[in-house]
Structure formats: structure tokens, C-alpha cells
Amino acid sequence: MQLNEQILARLEQLEKRVALYDLIASYGPAVDSGSAEAAGTLWGEEGTYDYGDHTLVGRSAVEAMVKGPQHQSLIADGAAHLLSFPMVQIDGDGATVTCYSQVWIHKDKRFVAWRVSANRWELSWDGAAWQVESRQTYPLNGDEKARALLAQAVAGIGQR
């Protein structure tokens, strides 16, 4: 019985991880297809999205960004928001994900890497699904903020 409880807890931990993987992997398809509602739903009602020079506040702001003229023009020409294989840290009903993002655009018949950035996602588990509470994304252009974000993810590793 105790063993079964332990097994179930370990199974649930793995299932929560793959649910997190799928959420992260769905971000690109949502925004690059202009599926504003699907993109917004990844965020919690009050979740934030800080991309360095601006912060969106609330799920509806994420939806509005996807529907906005700048994003719509980007995807009409062809855009790809790729996220790299994520580093995941789950702690109870909270999780942190660290990964890189690349934004590709199509210009003069060529594919151009417009931005390469460091990303930190903080999420909460509502019992059935993950929701993004905050996402930070800072371009890796020498700005100290991007390095600090990445350092935070591995701060515990040197001490093991």
C-alpha cells in the first residue's frame, strides 16, 4: 500500500513533466499559426510575459499581442518561434523551465534568425494542467540580464 502510493507519486511526477513538455512545445505552433486563444490559454489569468523592453500582463494581453498588427505581419511573411529542449525543475505544484528561443523570419526569400534569447518560465499546477505565471525572454546580445537568467537555472548544480 505504502509502496503503491510511492509508485503513484513517482508516476504523477513523470506525467506532470511530460505535460510541461507539451505546453512548452505548443507555444510555437500557437503563435506561428496566429491561434491567439490557444496561445493565451497557456498563461494564467494574471500571468506575465516580459520580453526585455516590455511586459505583457494577463492572459488577455498575450492574446491581444498575437492578434496585433506586428505579430500578424510577421506570420503572414512566415515566422517560426522555436524553443530549445527545456531544462525542467519541478517543486511540488510549481515549476521552472529554462530554455532558449529562436525567432526566424522569412525575408528576401531567405530565412533569417531575428532573435536568439534566453528564457525562464515559471508555472503553477492547478491539479489538471500547468499555467504560465511568468515568462522572461532576453536576447543573448551581451546584455547582462540574459546571462543572469541562465545562471539562475544552474545555481544549484555546482554545489552537489
Added chain:
Amino acid sequence: MQLNEQILARLEQLEKRVALYDLIASYGPAVDSGSAEAAGTLWGEEGTYDYGDHTLVGRSAVEAMVKGPQHQSLIADGAAHLLSFPMVQIDGDGATVTCYSQVWIHKDKRFVAWRVSANRWELSWDGAAWQVESRQTYPLNGDEKARALLAQAVAGIGQR
């Protein structure tokens, strides 16, 4: 007993997912090393590979593509077929994977992103392994087909 059956079913679900991950992750190494047989074996006998302007039909057509002069010339100069972290939807013995692909070539001593595309894979489980029934890959160059492919992957998310 009933609990054990439930546990085994959940374990199997996770194991099927990681088998799928490995299949996806093996595509690049197979084609970039010119391992035609390994690449072909990922597909079912009648599996298809639609890359926008042409569709390969059958495992042997995938093998022949890898052995063909265009692909051989590409990899002789150095090529990298990268797949992004995949979004996975498993439903019984069927699965759908959505991800991005990048094809890198080496030209004039520089690495150039030749294509950035949206991908949809449909697979079937034969009891021991996954097989590709169809892969679609459309460049993200503004073509509506690529956006429609990505929209399909997230169609269920807005409604949850």
C-alpha cells in the same frame, strides 16, 4: 490488482512517449549520415513524406531519396537536419507529433539555414515500435499550408 493494471497502463503510456521521442530524434542522424536503411525503417511500408512540392510514397522511396544524388551531395558538403522539441499527442495506437525542422547546409565556409519548416507526423504503434504513416513538412515562408498545419496541433487548446 485493478490498481496494478492502471499503473501498468500509465507506465506504458510514458514508455510509448519516450519511444516516440527517440524515433523523432533519430531522423536527423539517419539522413545526415546517409544511413538510408535506418531512415527508411522509421516509415511504415506505405508511409508517406510530403515536403510541399513533392510526396514520397513508401519506405523504399524514403530510402531512395537518401541514396539519391541531391541528398548525397548535400551531406558531402555537410548538412544538419534538426528537429525542434516535439509536441506529442498520443491516442491509443496512433500519435501525432508537431515540431519545426531546420535544414542547415555548409557553404563558402559558413553555416546557412536553408529551410525552416513546420512539421506534422502521424504514426502508428505496432505493439513494439512506432512507424511513420505520414510526415508533412512545409516551409514557413508565408505559405498558408504551414500555418494551417500548426493551427491543427493547437486546435483543441483554446477550448479547455
Added chain:
Amino acid sequence: MQLNEQILARLEQLEKRVALYDLIASYGPAVDSGSAEAAGTLWGEEGTYDYGDHTLVGRSAVEAMVKGPQHQSLIADGAAHLLSFPMVQIDGDGATVTCYSQVWIHKDKRFVAWRVSANRWELSWDGAAWQVESRQTYPLNGDEKARALLAQAVAGIGQR
């Protein structure tokens, strides 16, 4: 009881895999933030890192590389070491990971893909964590070594 042992062994296998995923995903954040100790700790004491024209030997050599002037200058301008979604082969307490790497640098206000390479990692499990015993990374610039490395990963697939 026997069933429980089987279940626990399968769970452990999945948990070892996600631990491996996280190790791989932490490499980029460690080196791009200049977290030399965190990067070094991924390697075993005697682990090696062969990047084609040079081989680092030992954890301390990896640490020294991250602290060195060339790497420090790279990350001061902004650098991103991305690893692609990895193909994983676990065999008892050993594992092999095959993936691609991209090194992005920031130059003249643009992001440039400096290197695109094939990677093979060999790791050992010490009972609680994975350690890198060897990493090989060879640029996909037409060099036969990169193709041979990728071929090795899929050598078993054609025969199934």
C-alpha cells in the same frame, strides 16, 4: 511482489532518462552564463571533451575552458550554445546521447550561427546522477568524422 519490482525498474528507467534530459539541457545555461563550476560538474573527474581540433581532459579542464579568455569574450558579446532534442540510448548504468549543437554569437547587431555540429555524449550513472565520461562534437562542414558519429547512433535501426 515480482510485479512491483518490475514496475519499480521501469519507473527508474524513465527517471534516469529525464535526469539525462535535464543534464543535457543544463549545459547551455551553464556555459553561456559563465557558470564554470556548474559546467565542470556535469563531467566526471576524468571525463573528456573532444571538439575536433582539441580534447579537454578532466572536469577541471572544462571549468578552465569556461573561465578562459576566449569563452569569456564570446559570452560578453552574447553567445548561445543550443543542443537539439537528444536521441538517448540507456544500457544499464551507461548511456549514449546523440544530438546536434548550434553555437550562436552576436556580431554587428546580428545573430550568427558560428557552428553547427554533431554530438555524441557517453555517460555513466553513479547511483544518483549522470556524469559525462566523454563528449565528442564535430562540425557538420563535410568532415567525415561528423557523419561517422551520426551513423554510429543509428547503426542498430536498420536491422530491427
